[in-house]
Amino acid sequence: MKPPNWASSVNKIFRFLLCCLVVVSCQANADSTQVARIKTAQYIISDSATLPPPDAKWQPITLPHHAPKPTERELIGYWYKASFDVADAKQDEWVLFQQLVSGGEVYVNGALIGETPSANEKIQVRWYLPELWLIPPSALHPGSNEIEVRFAIREPFTSFGEIDIGPEKLQRATYDQLLFWEDTSADISTALCLIAGSIIIIVWIRRPKEKLYGLFGLCVLFWGIRTYLLREPIVSTDILLYWRCGYYFATAGFIVLISTFLLSFSETSKPIFTKILIAYWLAGTAAFLIFGFQARHFIETYWLTGLIPFNLYAVAHVLNYAARQRTHNALAMGLAIVFALGLSLHDLAVQEAWVSWPEIYLMHLGIPAFLLVMIGILLDRFLDSLALVENVNEQLERRVNLREQELKYTYEQVRKLERVNAATEERQRIMQDMHDGVGSQLFSTLLMAQSAQLSQPTLVGMLQECLDDMRLVIDSLSPDESDLLPVLGNFRFRMEARFRAIGLNLEWHHRNIPDALNMEPNVGLQVLRILQEALTNILKHAQAKNVVVELVSTPTSLRIRVADDGVGFEIKPQSNGRGVGNMRTRAQKIGAELTISSLTPGTEVSLSIAL
Known part of the structure; x- marks a missing residue:
């Protein structure tokens, strides 16, 4: 949406006010013959x-x-x-x-x-x-x-x-007109400046990067304070010096701020100019505060007048800027400044008696016009900034959507690669596990069978171990089964049959076991193999009569204990054979804690797995 043409609107308002003044003037001239x-x-x-x-x-x-x-x-x-x-x-x-x-x-x-x-x-x-x-x-x-x-x-x-x-009829109309233009309009202007200046400064505080907002808000606020002080009709002599000092401070401050604002508006950077103006402003105010009313003539005749060249310099830059840019806002600003400057020169001429005109001050009429133009210009700048932000947001939204699509595609590709890598790693792990377990046992059995060193019962036992190991791998790595309890049940069924066949008593006890024990297949396989190794060692070496397998579950861990009443053995960390070493290696792979203790009689193996 195209921003409103504020410069054109301000021009229409000026023309309307001018027409009203002409009508009032003609009416006054028509009635002046009776006064x-x-x-x-x-x-x-x-x-x-x-x-x-x-x-x-x-x-x-x-x-x-x-x-x-x-x-x-x-x-x-x-x-x-x-x-x-x-x-x-x-x-x-x-x-x-x-x-x-x-x-x-x-x-x-x-x-x-x-x-x-x-x-x-x-x-x-x-x-x-x-x-x-x-x-x-x-x-x-x-x-x-x-x-x-x-x-x-x-x-x-x-x-x-x-x-x-x-006559009263004619005088009353003239009086009401003068009262409005000289008093009521000044009160309205003062209130408008104080309110608008405060609001603009609040906006600037929220957006400190907008220097123009801050300068303009201070200009309007200083002018409102200056007009309020000037038009205070009765002042006690006890505070007269401070009242006059405040008036000079606000008046000169307004000129300094408006000059700085105009340079900033015309995109002219003059830091030294601004510093000189501020020093001139503060020095004159301090001089009056020190020397009092003795310095009043100097302050009003020379010091305040000395600010005019600085202001004209800033106005010249604005007019040059308007001539170069040829935009409605720049031209409206130039006209408003010239209008306000003309009224300020009129007030100065009347105050200093440079002309023999009635002591009527008009500057308060120029500031509302200037304020109206500036509000329009700043509003235009705000709308332009808003349109720019909306455009940037649209472009950003399009870019974000494009990036989202690219990220989505990249994410899908990564997921595919992850699935492929996971499947490859799983196949390699299964192959390695089959090679190290079943493959190794079959190869050893084959070599011993070829050398005719195995009896039939021994060969059957070794083949049975190979079969048990293969079943263990198949059960634990089932893609549809992540619960350890069914796999443990199958394992218990097979081991109880073997123990019963050779006359050993195998008992299973459990406490606080939940309905399901979900574990990764690799972790479950290592747990079963540790348990298998412990029971196989009992079958081969323990000469036990009773074996107890105990499962205890807590919210954070699963503990498996295997105990027998056999002959036991001497535990040496570096020389207990491949069985104990394999158990320790498997426990280390899954981050479990394995404890083996041999008593007289019996042996106990304890495995603790974090859930």
């Missing part, structure tokens, strides 16, 4: 609580008035007065100050009609909203009237705007 706008006035610097007399040092000015403080005193009082005409004194008139930054008391013909907190020894004030007051009919008289305003300031510049006087 008197005062553009000239007089002012005097005075701390007097009452209006100075007409012969005082009043100075004529043009509104808006925006001039540096003439003295170094911290708190200075001002009086402003202007004249206006009223045709009908019975009609309610409304006074609209487009912005009364320093607050103050408003009088008409000497009568107080309203007041807003102004700076004093305990508080500092700075208002960013229009003021609207009703002039009571009792305070007016036909003809010329006078409006007076008194306030005190700490700011480096005096700011007093134009005054509109007219």
